[in-house]
Amino acid sequence: MKNILIVSGHTDTVTDSVANRTILEILAEQLPECQIDYLDRLYPDFKIDTAAEQAKLLWADVVVLQFPVFWFSFPSIMHRWMEQTFLHGFSHGSAGDKLHGKKLILSYTTGAPAEVMNFDEFFGFVRAACQFTGMEYGGSITTGGVSYQMREDPQMMSEIKKKASVHADKLIAILHQA
Numbered sequence: 001m002k003n004i005l006i007v008s009g010h011t012d013t014v015t016d017s018v019a020n021r022t023i024l025e026i027l028a029e030q031l032p033e034c035q036i037d038y039l040d041r042l043y044p045d046f047k048i049d050t051a052a053e054q055a056k057l058l059w060a061d062v063v064v065l066q067f068p069v070f071w072f073s074f075p076s077i078m079h080r081w082m083e084q085t086f087l088h089g090f091s092h093g094s095a096g097d098k099l100h101g102k103k104l105i106l107s108y109t110t111g112a113p114a115e116v117m118n119f120d121e122f123f124g125f126v127r128a129a130c131q132f133t134g135m136e137y138g139g140s141i142t143t144g145g146v147s148y149q150m151r152e153d154p155q156m157m158s159e160i161k162k163k164a165s166v167h168a169d170k171l172i173a174i175l176h177q178a
Contacts, residue, residue, distance in 0.1 A: 005060035009067035009078030100134030114144030
């Protein structure tokens with residue numbers, strides 16, 4: 001299997017996440033050779049270690065961005081990570097070819113049901129970033145209806161975990177083909 005880097009962009013996977021934490025736990029168990037980069041744990045102060053993150057990107061053949069949709073976009077820490085790692089001379093520019101040929105896959109959750117809107121429309125900037133950096137856009141996996149507001153009800157909490165498990169299984173199947 002190829003080198004897989006999973007970048008977790010949830011702002012609090014330990015105490016505030018159910019679906020994303022469940023997905024990441026399943027990925028870690030099923031794909032022990034992958035590397036999971038928990039941005040919230042590594043950079044609670046948002047001070048990204050550019051060299052360390054670029055080294056992880058150099059190692060990876062496939063990069064998965066795992067995150068909840070916050071106001072129709074990435075969480076702020078994931079935006080910051082991209083700002084600090086996808087730099088001129090590394091990811092783009094006349095000498096910036098370090099990401100060429102690597103595959104990028106979006107894996108995200110939404111509180112709203114997935115069928116209420118086409119969330120992929122919000123991530124056109126990711127496809128543009130792939131084009132700009134020479135990465136291959138590998139598509140997305142979306143799971144909706146996993147709102148944090150549902151955590152108070154044990155039956156709904158169980159449903160969130162089931163949806164997250166199905167999401168993880170779909171992502172694993174794509175990663176085995178990557």
